[in-house]
Amino acid sequence: MDALIAPSILAADYVNLEREIRRVASADWLHVDVMDNHFVPNLTIGPPVVEKVVQVSPIPVDAHLMIDDPERWAPGYAEAGCASVTFHAEASRDPRALARQLRDMGARAGLAVRPGTDIDPYLELLGDLDMVLLMTVEPGFGGQSFQDSVLPKVRRVRDAVSAAGLDVWVQVDGGVSERTIERAADAGANVFVAGTAVYGAEDAAERVTLLRSLAQGHLH
Numbered sequence: 495m496d497a498l499i500a501p502s503i504l505a506a507d508y509v510n511l512e513r514e515i516r517r518v519a520s521a522d523w524l525h526v527d528v529m530d531n532h533f534v535p536n537l538t539i540g541p542p543v544v545e546k547v548v549q550v551s552p553i554p555v556d557a558h559l560m561i562d563d564p565e566r567w568a569p570g571y572a573e574a575g576c577a578s579v580t581f582h583a584e585a586s587r588d589p590r591a592l593a594r595q596l597r598d599m600g601a602r603a604g605l606a607v608r609p610g611t612d613i614d615p616y617l618e619l620l621g622d623l624d625m626v627l628l629m630t631v632e633p634g635f636g637g638q639s640f641q642d643s644v645l646p647k648v649r650r651v652r653d654a655v656s657a658a659g660l661d662v663w664v665q666v667d668g669g670v671s672e673r674t675i676e677r678a679a680d681a682g683a684n685v686f687v688a689g690t691a692v693y694g695a696e697d698a699a700e701r702v703t704l705l706r707s708l709a710q711g712h713l714h
């Protein structure tokens with residue numbers, strides 16, 4: 495298994511998005527945060543802009559939907575060409591059906607939970623998922639501190655994935671940096687979202703390489 499680095503464009507300069515996307519071309523996935531000002535108290539971009547992002551991105555797009563009513567909106571992101579679409583368990587009426595629908599459309603299906611949400615009720619869905627996203631900050635804003643209290647939950651998901659013999663990725667998002675990534679990998683994460691840590695670096699490509707090698711040494 496390889497450590498996968500997904501820079502979040504939440505920390506990029508949105509006025510120069512194409513240039514900012516090219517800065518992270520050596521990463522594995524481009525993480526795009528979609529916020530609706532309802533599920534979280536912040537607003538970013540929606541389907542028309544995400545579709546353009548997909549067109550210019552040299553790497554696959556990983557959409558993180560922090561929105562209400564994902565049943566209504568998430569399929570549009572698969573249609574827009576996102577290779578991975580992650581929606582929040584707290585907002586979904588029927589996560590299994592939505593995950594299946596996204597997969598049928600050719601996207602990878604991800605299920606996300608806030609730091610305070612128990613993951614146990616969702617472990618039975620693992621067979622219908624490609625990724626579980628464990629938020630390591632309260633969703634809504636970049637630049638927050640990594641919450642170590644989420645690490646036992648990361649371990650729990652990794653153990654459940656291994657026990658079931660599945661290939662479900664475990665993603666962490668929020669406050670991931672060269673100071674925290676090894677702890678996340680130790681706990682069982684293999685996909686690492688990093689906004690501030692990558693876009694705040696003078697040489698974003700060098701930071702991606704550093705994060706990847708730090709995580710790789712601690713992968714399960």
Ligand SMILES: O=C(CO)[C@H](O)[C@H](O)COP(=O)(O)O
Pocket residue numbers: 502504505525527558560631632633634635636637638667668669670687688689690691
């Ligand atoms: O989903 C998110 C916030 O809700 C972002 O992906 C996340 O916060 C990345 O930013 P940073 O690495 O700066 O914490």
Ligand SMILES: [Fe+2]
Pocket residue numbers: 502525526527558667687
């Ligand atoms: Fe995110």
